[in-house]
Structure formats: structure tokens, C-alpha cells
Amino acid sequence: MTELGDLAALLTALPPSVGPVRLVAVDGHAGSGKTTFADRLAAALGGAPVVHLDDLATHEEPFGWTGRLHDQVLAPFARGEDGAYRVYDWTLHRFGAPRTVPAAPVVLVEGVGAGRRAVRPVLAHLLWMELDAVSANERGLLRDGPELASFWQGWIRAERAHFAADPSRPHADLAVDGITGRILRSTHGEPSPRS
Structure with a gap:
């Protein structure tokens, strides 16, 4: 499978995984191209909603979003x-206005850890952005600029600890090239490469 349209057709044909929704995760290292790919896939799906986990994470709890995702999105679905x-x-370091997420036929959730153990039972499909941690993090730092360099240093440690304890890549249904966006293959059972 190499075409985005083929992937969209495959995802639409899957059985719903939570209520009427086929929940599809786009996971990978920070800077691996998750947001860009999720936006392209959402367009191929005719405007599927995208939940960005950066909207649910906080400075204090970069991976503490599981309860918020469950209570505010998954339970209603x-x-x-x-x-x-x-x-x-x-x-501002605080939560603001709510954003509605329609219970559409396919909903994408993208972010580091989107395929974590606590979310996998309700996923219809898990996509992994295939780009090594060092390259992805360098790309993210370049994107965000030197003023966020200290944030990135803390983030890299938190991400490394997260994936060491709860890797997503071995559970991915498909890998996506983080540079080209080309759809590759399943990574089921493959070990996560060392960061």
C-alpha cells in the first residue's frame, strides 16, 4: 500500500472501535511528521477530525493526558x-476553551504516545511515523527554534522514558516514512530501535 487514498479506504472499511468511531492513532517521536501526515490523511478521509495530543498534555504532565482523552473524547464516543x-x-500554562470532536466514522488522534497501552484497546488502527529519535528531535528543535531548546532537552528525556516503558512501534499496523510520508509496512512484533 503506497497511496493515501488506499489507506483512507482501508481505514473506512474497518469495523468501529469505540462507539460508531474508527479511532486511528498516528504515533512517533516528536518531530517525526505526525501532525503533517495526520492532516494529509484527514483530508484524504474527507475532513476527518484530528485530536492533537499536544492540546491535552501540559508542561507538568507531558504524558498525563490519558484520563482527559478518555473522559472528554473516548467516553462520549x-x-x-x-x-x-x-x-x-x-x-498561558492553562486549559482554555473546549474544542468539539464529532463522533465521525474515522477520527485521528496524533501525538507522541497516541498508541500507548492505555489507548490501544480502542484503536482501529495504529500508524507509526518511521524516523529515528535523534533525527526527529533535531527536526523538531529546528522547527521550534533556539528559544525552546531547554524545553526540548526536558522533552527528549521524558519521551525516551515513555517509549522505554510503553513502546508503540512494535504494535503498529503500518509504518509511515517520516520524511516522504510514504506508507511502508507493519511493524508488529519488531523491537523499537534504541534512541
């Missing part, structure tokens, strides 16, 4: 209702 989550403002 399970009831056949739209979700609505409050978006974290990274400048």
Missing part, C-alpha cells in the same frame, strides 16, 4: 456522542 476537550495553552 462510546455513548455515540461527540467529544469535547479543553485545549491547553502552552503560553
